[in-house]
């Protein structure tokens with residue numbers, strides 16, 4: 001059975017990734033430390049979603065790891081050797097980022113680098129999917145005409 005490692009598994013996107021791939025027959029390992037409750041307070045708590053995955057997904061394994069913990073990330077990926085990784089653990093608020101710049105950068109940039117380096121060391125052929133954010137493009141892409149092709153969306157104007 002193929003193993004998928006999902007970071008931010010208790011979050012909005014991560015939890016749905018877990019459900020989708022579990023139903024495709026993958027063994028799911030999630031990383032989340034409920035950091036969202038630190039970022040956003042009690043209303044950001046994601047333990048309920050962690051419990052939902054544990055009850056709905058047979059064999060779901062939760063790893064209580066902070067992605068900023070480089071040693072823990074290296075150890076987990078070394079021991080687990082996942083077939084693919086979907087990285088959704090993040091501080092997702094642009095407004096909040098301005099008030100907690102170090103926490104934001106350490107999770108979004110350094111945490112991502114920890115995962116990339118562990119992947120390079122132990123499972124360099126595993127696909128690594130990083131959610132990132134559409135905010136890097138501003139609003140302009142919403143005004144560019146697109147066409148739907150068989151496998152992807154593309155720009156209607158080849159000049160782009």
Ligand SMILES: NC(=O)c1ccc[n+]([C@@H]2O[C@H](COP(=O)([O-])OP(=O)(O)OC[C@H]3O[C@@H](n4cnc5c(N)ncnc54)[C@H](O)[C@@H]3O)[C@@H](O)[C@H]2O)c1
Pocket residue numbers: 007008009010011012013014031032033034035036037046065066067068088089090091092107111131132133134
């Ligand atoms: N939600 C959207 O519509 C959307 C759209 C585009 C891109 N994205 C991007 O996708 C990613 C996930 O978004 P989301 O909406 O699922 O966010 P979310 O806040 O719902 O989930 C993120 C999860 O990561 C966990 N987490 C945060 N920091 C952590 C750390 N240091 N170690 C371990 N776990 C940690 C949180 O506890 C939370 O459960 C973000 O990068 C976001 O920018 C989201």
